[in-house]
Amino acid sequence: MIKNPPCALVYMALLLFVLWGCEEEKHIVTYNNLDLSELKDHEHLSKDSIICYIISQHQEVPHSADSADYESHYDVVGSDKEGNMVTGYADIEGKHGKGAIEDDMGNEIEVDVEWIGKDRLAAKDQEGNNWELVVE
Structure with a gap:
């Protein structure tokens, strides 16, 4: 059996204590503490719309140019080069769709x-005419 020096246990305990204490404090955004003034690009939207948008952005769904060839239906929002807002849908198979x-x-x-x-x-x-759209 390998015998550890007594100071090794102290160092291991100290290392665990340091690593355990390094966890970053997490700030949880809720409906009540959402500060709309920090979201300057979305000032015109309601708080409910922003909450739904934030939730949809954190879902793990493979919406990318590298997606496999399958057909999917997406709700989209976006704007033109003048900043005029649009909403709608897109049916996509592979990389392209209508x-x-x-x-x-x-x-x-x-x-x-x-x-x-x-x-x-x-x-x-x-x-x-061109628009840049974001999947909701």
């Missing part, structure tokens, strides 16, 4: 979509 978005005036626009990153799609209509 969808429809509705602008703030209620006009429905058919678009072709393509993955450009994790949870991000590029959309283009027949007239050449």
